[in-house]
Amino acid sequence: MSMTEQQTLIERVRGSGRSSDRLQRYLGVIQDLFANSTDMIWVTHGDRFIWSNAEAARQLGFDSPQQLVGLTPADISPERQPDGALSSVRALKEINCAHTHGQNRFEWCHSDRRGGIIPCEIIITAIPVVNDVVMLAVGRNLRMVKEVERRLELSQRLDPLTGLPNRRALMDEIEAQVADSGEISLVCIGLDQFNRVNEEFGFRSGDKVLNLVSQRLAKCLDKRGMLARFHGDTFMVLLTHCTVSEAVDRAGGLLEQLRRPFSLGGVSLGLQCSLGLSLLCEAKDSKTLLQHAEAAMFQAKRSGGNRLCCYSTRLAEQQAMERNLVNEIREALERQEFFLMYQPVFHLDSGVITGAEALLRWRHPMRGILSPDDFVDQAERNGQIVEIGRQVLEMACRQMKLWLDRGLPVSQMSVNISVSQIESGDLVEHLLATLKRHQVPPEMLEIEVTESMLAHQGEPMAAQLWKLRQAGVAVAIDDFGTGYSSFGRLKSLPVDRVKIDRSFVRELENDERNASIIQAIIALAHNLEMVVTAEGIETDYQYQFLLSHRCECGQGFLISAPVTPVRFEDLVRHHWKCLRRTINQTS
Template identity: 40%
Template sequence: MKKILVIEDEEFVRENILELLDSEGLEVFGAENGRIGVDLAQQQQPDLILCDVMMPELDGYGVLTTLRQDSILATIPFIFLTAKAAKVDFRQGMELGADDYLTKPFTRAELLGAIASRLKKQEAVQEHYNTEIQQAKDRLSYLAHHDSLTELPNRLSLQELFKQVQPQDDNYQEVLAVLFVGLDRFSKINDNLGSDFGDSLLKAVAIRLKACVDDQDIVARINADQFTVILAKRNHKKDAADVAQSILTSISKIFVVAAQEVFITASIGLAFYRRDSIELQQLLSYAKKAMLQAKQQGGNQYQFYTATFHIISVDYLNLETSLRHALEREELVVYYQPQVDLKTGKISGAEALLRWHHPQRGIIKPDKFIPIAEETGLIIPIGEWVLQAACKQTKIWQDAGFHCLRVAVNLSGRQFSQIDLSQKILQILRETGFHPQHIDLELTESMLVSNTEVAIRRLKTLKSLGMQIAVDDFGTGYSSLSYLQEFPFDILKIDRCFVRNITANPHNAAITEAIIQIAKTLELKLIAEGVETEAELNFVCRHNCDLMQGYLFSEPVPPQEFEKLLFSGKNLQFSPKQDHEAKVR
């Protein structure tokens, strides 16, 4: 039943309208002045409002202005009732956002016709809106489950597909094999012939992989040049080996890419369900180790996983040993990458990013040592040190006059799983004197989905302390609307892989627009990361992102360099002639 609010100071007129609409089966309620009308609108959220123009205290124009400033009430159809018939009065109401006018006295048919027309239009708008949201959800769902380059299932989809073929019977006699396929020398081809050539080659490899297996089998892309094949039903292990050999044979045949012949081979590792493990992640790990063994023996071959494999490089062990001393030797440094407000063009905060200044190797990137820190547990003390350093440094900048400066700090999976995480953060805040309302804690999607109830509880605890929660690298993991609605996020960061070349890549543009649309619907703040060109900047400006960060404005820099950016007043300059265009100044 549709709800109609009637705001009319003349009691006789108001009661007549209420009685008429009630007889039509509509739920109605009335207000004798504009103030009460606004309160009722906020409480009842009607489907349509009829409002007199001339009223004491707050007239109809004031009511409409107030409602249009409320995001929840702004779209409610609004019809003026007035004895004024001058065009200037009509124009004033329409400019404020009125949907229609009824001139007193009006007939029953005119009133019901106006109401029906506006409700029908509102329903059409809502239906269109719902369709767009559903399309955006569908695009995100596809993104969450498929590799955008090869259209193969991705790692998330692989987990779900594995459950479908995973044997449920303990007496299962057939063989289920997991193959980890790594391309040999792909990085050299990519470096020498370019990433576009490499992408085309990967697409061609994906096609050949699918041609080597049955319809019931699964082919997925895990990362850059690595694929996984799950052979769902084979009679013997030899059958799995035969498939592995057919893949090697197929891939070793000449590829023709962009009218150029190229030769490449693959290395394959095999692990078997139940013999090696019943968990997919463990099977993938074992198959990958076997694949690396095949590479070490020259490539273009397959290897079965055995428990005797100990493929841990000397370099890995040396890094682990050095990392254990990096904190005490003060080799770790926090860099800061500016986050820029796209409304003001000014620096509003920074993301704290860890760097390792190794005495012999120089700067070691996080992707080299963070996995080691995660695996060994060193990420706990390192993560606490980063948070303390970031809070201490940002407090110094705030005291220097940049009072509202924010800092974003990444939490690792191990940190987030600590039972006493909130107590540790509170202790750091007390020691540094930093206010929690200026901290954004960034978490990745994959950290939250294993135990959603516990994750939600911990996030709510952190939010209760005053901090904001950001979901990092959005769009690369689970990326569902229900997931966004379920967790108490404040900020959504669009991953750099979607921002990169967005103006030349319609697929990325469509995905990014879908992410933006859903984030705005959920009233999340949007940060576009990895903005490297003015075209990318103009795109995120045009689509109303709130903040940006990326090399176009500044790479991550040491504290002293970030301080120079602050005091120099470096900002984005928006073009006065063309909307949504900006340049770095």
């Protein structure tokens, strides 16, 4: 529009000469104030621009401000705004709002002459001019602000380590899929005992492994799968448009891929993973779908790990029973419902009872007497085994003190120790304090640890065993032959006794290989100056075989099942009387 046409437009909208003079003065003030502003400035009358500053022309791609005069806001805007409204209709609505209230602030999208979108914050102020009103519009470019907001929003939805969608992004996608009533499944992937990778290789290497896992999983998925890092060492895969059988197959494929070794700095690293699968058809909403997937994953871990577990009603019932058992164990600890039975440990050559193994039982108010198989695994998983272990030590030391005071000829009490007690870090201090409180000499207590515990706990356990040994407490390896230890490993540990697992003794008469294994264990243990005890002796044949191969001690139903303290005392005194009678007869 030429200067002449601009002046004609201004004169037409001004009306009288007095009004025109005042408007000219107003535009002059505006130009002086805002000509060099970094914001876009316009003056409108009705729905058309009658003035613009140079910055508005520059940002919108015009050669000069005069080219904007006579245009409407809709002429420099996309056809529709982000809310879907027509720009021409909404522009009049916002101008009328400013006319009514004196000012209006809102967000708007302009478009430059190259087609680019410019997000803006617009402030329109109504300016009375004699008997008329013009609008002063200030537009602030929000491109930078919107980009920062976009990146911030993106960062809140991405895992900073792997670059994968995070928990928030995953939940939003699940919600969207559930709303669409899609055929979806959720796979929860937990890396088993991943903390050991961090402990052995360091946290940086642990982060590298997490990235390797995410990359391998991503390669297994197509457009029907969304991979997210949920937290720590847990990943989630959302599967869409899959039947139940397809979801199971795809989850199984993920497990197979994760079973392949990873290369970490030239080291081949094998990971074990537990996977849980849940289906939307068995969950009422996204929250339940997630809970089912996590529950199935934890069940896979409890079952030994490195496997896939699918959520089912049966699993839910089992977990409900487990939760109930946790509450019952807590109440049992408070009510002191746990008690000990004592199985005699006897000397094979003389038949004399020399010691006792303290065996835990639970006097359940509804279910009667329960053995450890009914509750110990659950107590281990929930950390309750530490407090149970404390009560066991307390009861065992108290009973040993009573026997000492009564002059019962028993040289040692054996107590089983759990992994959690070792990991708690205060086993040594608590055990020695308990012995001291009950005035029981440390050499009269023997702790039993399993062979698998030695293999998995490593140095932390070895350090605590040495402290106990130095204090005088004896150490025995229980269930030997069923784990992963070697006599080379035992040689470096403070072990006094090896207990041959009952599975070898039970099949002694039916399997010659068991006889060879027992002979080897006895011979090697003696070479390391360790005492050997055989568990589960039930027949005369087993007794005679072990005695003939120089096994020192045994326990089993042949002599006695676990018994009460009173019955144990009777058995000890009876066996000593028999020994004295035999000695007197031979002399």
